[in-house]
Amino acid sequence: MAEFIQESALATDLTEVMVAPDTYHVSPEPMLMIAELHGALALCLHDEGRGVGGMLHLRFIGESGRPSDVTDNTLSSVLVVLDRFKRAVLGNSMRGDEVQARILAHALPPADAGEPRASLVDLIQADLVDGKIPCGTQTMRRTEGLRVCFQPFEGRVWICGPNDLRPASRQHRHAG
Numbered sequence: 001m002a003e004f005i006q007e008s009a010l011a012t013d014l015t016e017v018m019v020a021p022d023t024y025h026v027s028p029e030p031m032l033m034i035a036e037l038h039g040a041l042a043l044c045l046h047d048e049g050r051g052v053g054g055m056l057h058l059r060f061i062g063e064s065g066r067p068s069d070v071t072d073n074t075l076s077s078v079l080v081v082l083d084r085f086k087r088a089v090l091g092n093s094m095r096g097d098e099v100q101a102r103i104l105a106h107a108l109p110p111a112d113a114g115e116p117r118a119s120l121v122d123l124i125q126a127d128l129v130d131g132k133i134p135c136g137t138q139t140m141r142r143t144e145g146l147r148v149c150f151q152p153f154e155g156r157v158w159i160c161g162p163n164d165l166r167p168a169s170r171q172h173r174h175a176g
Helices: 072-090 120-130
Strands: 016-019 023-027 032-037 040-047 052-059 099-107 135-141 146-151 156-159 172-175
Touching: 016 023, 016 052, 023 072, 032 040, 032 052, 032 099, 040 072, 040 120, 040 146, 052 072, 052 146, 072 120, 099 120, 099 146, 099 156, 120 135
Parallel strands: 016 032, 016 172, 099 135
Antiparallel strands: 023 052, 032 146, 040 052, 040 099, 146 156
């Protein structure tokens, strides 16, 4: 996956799609997918061989904004959505050397030592490793939210600020 970049100059003329929590969006077209993270993660998956990419936006279970324990119910529902998302991006066949993934997560700073040992990020990362999909992961712990931008056609992902995007007159669509 492309390195993180601070400027969104490459994305100035692209249609923006806001990916709502607990949904995903997949496209072979040049566009800009955006997720507002607060106690949530964005999984950006890119199949270079097919020129297709997608973003999965998942909230951590619970309203605390901190990683939650992964329960059996969490596991089964997340794995169903994750499987659908991967199939939408990758189709029925994939070459592992052409697929890349990046997980960006936002969580509040730890309140105490009682945080879970396995989080939703760990669950998704383990699933990708089982599928031989390389995945970089970064969890940012801060009180303010995080905006993730992804160009699925190119496979570029970065953290952007509210002023990095085009004016409101640009074309916006909502996914989910």
